[in-house]
Amino acid sequence: MTAVVVPVFNAPEETADCLAALRATLTGSHVNVIVIDDASDDPAVPELLNTLPEEWVRVRNRQNLGFVATANLGLALATRADVVLLNSDTRVTQGWLEAILDCAATDASIASVTPLTNHGEIASIPAFCRPNPWPEQPETWARACADSGPPLYPEVPTAVGFCMFLRRACIDQIGAFDELAFGRGYGEENDWCCRASAAGWRHVLCDTAFVAHRGGASFGPLGLKPGGRAMETLLARHPDYLDRVSAFIEADPLAERRARIVDRFQALDRQRDPQPAD
Template sequence: MSIQIVVPVYNAFEVTAQALQALKKHNLQDDVLILDDASSDPRMTALYLDLPESWQLRVNPQNLGFVKTANIGLKHNPGHSLLLNSDTIVSVGWLDRFKDALLAVDAVGTATPWSNNAEICSLPETLKVNPMPEDIDLLAAELVDCHQPVYPQLPTAVGFAMLISKQAKAQVGYFDEPTFGHGYGEENDYSLRVTSAGLKNILVDHAYVAHVGNQSFQALNLKPNEQTMHRLLNKHPDYLTLIQNFIEKDPLCPIRESIIAKISGF
């Protein structure tokens, strides 16, 4: 099974360098597509000089914004794609865990791993920015060893590390560029469209990807605001109720507590 890793990049030199170093460590022979959205930082060019031969690099001739750049990557092949922010640090075996999920669960539309900083998929504390683990690979290895995945369903994927399946592309299409512009809200909209199409948004609950957060595309001052929510609610009026119900019921709590009890990193 093949999953193409798609990494949109815009400046954020330091964290992007960390992200690429981790990818080289764990995914040297995998299918990786780097999409630079016309970065203005001249240092970025140096990061691409020694990319592995199996990886691909595309540089936009002009800045298009995150959503359009992400869609270019997702459309690059009709198969499974994993959209990975450039302010993440992947861990040992992370991509194989997504492959496990695709084999174990029918009708996957999107899939998201645990992270220190991933809203409803944050670990150990949900809806918080947790400290970066001291040893990400050790934590990831312990997670696989001690936890049997159940792949719980989510109301929405979290875009920092978001698998979009071949089936989702065929049935749902891609991010809504006209509505969500440069970004924020596009993954929530997409996830709800996935659900409407009869597909699932799942948590890959034996995978872990660290997330610095709010670094990539930061120079454009992009952040969630009232307009973001207005655009989302115009398309999905029940979105806030759906999320609030999930937060109140917290169906991931028993899984989090079980993992925390077993892993030394927490």
């Protein structure tokens, strides 16, 4: 059993796009969807949530708890299930969840899985570690990722929180996100991943899945503002964090595969919109 948890705060148009894509791509009864409104003050959000499928779990916080506490509530509501934590400014694509779960199933020691995206630092494509524009053709990118040869599933120092599979066995062992230290967000997934790594777990990229991400302003390495409190807390706990991230970026194990994915995307794009003959 897998649960998809979507924390929501305001941004009704982006949230509607996210939930519509989620609804269109989920098949079967093996997925439990939990949508948590963190006390949005935009009345359009609860109105939107009232239109969701009856089988989806809908929760509204009585007061704003912040992203991390809301995410932890979702992990708790998912009970025994593995969880995919999905930001409300994303758009999933056909086959995204199946690809992520297939990746997770390759090794029971995998604690987290992150798909490729346009805006996700070490998971970004086509430009690596840079925010790419919102894709006009996310489904074509998804097909390109799926059709570019056998997956590599490279190990990474941390997941990226826009879309993150978390294995329940790891949650049970090391606990949920630290909402006291990272209560308003930024850094909680990095800390969780470092704790999991210290306990012998692994984190990987799923290079056969693509999830579009709108994202916000860049916060430097893995969404953290240089010199910010979250980064200070993270480095105090895990002094080698930046060294491990830098080593992954320097090695760039997906460089050749990204190039193949881009080539495949361009080929699919030409098939979709062939150029007129001279």
